[in-house]
Amino acid sequence: MSAAGAAQAQTAPAPLEAHVWPLSATVSDDGVLSLAGIDVTTLAEDFGTPAYILDEGHFRARARLFVESFTQAFAPLGTSVDVYYAGKSFLSVAVAKWAREEGLRVDTCTGGELAVALRAGVPGAEIGLHGNNKSDSEIARAIEARVGRIVVDSFAEIERVAAAARAAGRTATDPVPVMVRVTTGIHAGGHEFISTAHEDQKFGISLAGGQALAALTAVLGHPELELLGAHTHIGSQIQDAEAFEVNARTMLGLREDLHAATGYLMPELDLGGGYGIAYTPDETPIDVPSLARDLAGVIADVCTELGTTVPRISIEPGRAIVGSTTVTVYTVGVVKPVTIDDGSVRLYVSVDGGMSDNIRPALYDARYTARLANRTGSAQTVRARVVGKHCESGDIVISDIALPADIAPGDLLAVPATGAYGRSMASNYNHVLRPPVVAVDAGQARVIVRRETEDDLLALDLG
Known part of the structure; x- marks a missing residue:
């Protein structure tokens, strides 16, 4: 024709x-x-x-869905959830403002993203800074802005952040809050380049050989640093909740290992993001309320088994909000x-x-x-x-x-x-x-x- x-x-x-x-x-x-x-x-x-x-209305609705779903799921456990919008997915001043207005914090991974969040008026305490190769200036600016967390990615970075904290006059009475990024060995994600928790890649410190435990212990040895907890991110575009549940169990086990070794019970765990969306009609996006309930159930069960309190939880959806x-x-x-x-x-x-x-x-x-x-x-x-x-x-x-x-x-x-x-x-x-x-x-x-x-x-x- x-x-x-x-x-x-x-x-x-x-x-x-x-x-x-x-x-x-x-x-x-x-x-x-x-x-x-x-x-x-x-x-x-x-x-x-x-x-x-x-x-814009869809963005706001997705942001509210995460906040409401995780708050409702975890409230019966006596803990709360901080939802960090993963700025790497898409960040602008307007978007950062929308995220904060809907109850989200903002996760950044470069000095540029940090600058956008600050320009949007997001308080430093509601910003996190990631990155496997942060510059000295990025670390110094994060400390100056009093970000709520710096996620350290290597043993060397622990020492660099500690040195920058001392240079800024931070002490045990006013420490810099940090988390340690851990690679758990749990492989998830739609492509090798977006599966980020296997050992042979650039992010984080591996559980293998007690490395992650040693890194967490090293942070405790610096009075100018405050160890908030451990952080993990297992991949992107994940559409099955099971991988997140296995990862949560692994991280709670690490938390208890540190507690047994040092007497310090980390107050928080960050379980990252990576929640999948539908790009084509034959794909199914992850069910956010169901995911929240499943994770809350796993965390409650494991904490009961271990006889420990439930930590404060944080997550980092990006694609699942803006995609x-x-x-x-x-x-x-x-x-x-x-x-x-x-x-x-x-x-x-x-x-x-x-x-x-x-x-x-x-x-x-x-x-x-x-x-x-x-x-x-x-x-x-x-x-x-x-x-x-x-x-x-x-x-x-x-x-x-x-x-x-x-x-x-x-x-x-x-x-x-x-x-x-x-x-x-x-x-x-x-x-x-x-x-x-x-x-x-x-x-x-x-x-x-x-x-x-x-x-x-x-x-x-x-x-």
Whole structure:
């Protein structure tokens, strides 16, 4: 069928999969996607493409879900839970403000992220600082800002943080609060590069050979440091709660080992994040209330077995809060049929962005879905591959997807679940300008991170 013929064979627009798209997403009878009551054709006209469109109400709802679920699950145990928003997933001044307004703290892992949180007005006591290779200046700034925790990642860093604490005049009466990051050997996550608790990688101190126990003991030997507890993070995009439960048991065992060896019972355990979302219709996001109840049950049982009090718990969701809030809107450019090795035809659909605004498919073989967003399109579909505009054959947004056969230059294509690690990992490869982040809420749209300009690029080039 020709494109013209296909265009005549219209059908009702496919419904939106609620677990993939933002809460406010709707689609009209003529196939136009809207977010928070604003259709994407208007958003594209007003802000250009590509653009990240972030549903503020959805972000706030996800933040509240974590706070409420974990508070309700752990209150009967006589303890509380601090929910730290993992800023690495996506951080801006506006987002940091929203997180704090919804009862979250903010986890940072560089001086830049720390600067954004502080600019947003987040008190130092509600900020954590991570990082496997913190600079002296990052450590000093964290101490100056009186962050609520510095998560130390190596034996050498224990000594460096202690030295920085002494240099800042901190003593046993006013110690710097720290946690020790522990690798528990529990492998979880959708790709080797995002499974972070196995021993052969850069993060943390291993349980093996008593190393983690020795690190915790070493912190206790520094009066200018306060050992809050142990921290662990087992991976990312995990959709099964069992790994988190096993990890919690392991960490409680380490807590008791330190107690038996030194008499010190750590008041807190940080169980990290890594909670999975749905990127495609066939994936199932982790059930947050169920996860909270399961973890609370495991922790209660283990503490009863060990005869110890239940520690204060902290967690660090990032993707699970911001991931599904955002849709990237692209404009379609070149549409090209290509005959592939098996003799079939694949339609290559090029968009005006690509790996510079979403590197995850190239890094992790990450899968996404998409839909034609400015009209219904033909009932007939074709096998397609959505690709970017960069000078790389691996510049693929979606490797294999069925799209309307009449998709054409000028159409808008919307890719959901791009809130996490889209803008935060964006680059200027090929000197492409990074897209804006546009927050939408109750029929209003505002830019919270503006689009880069050529002047921004050239301002860094000193000739």
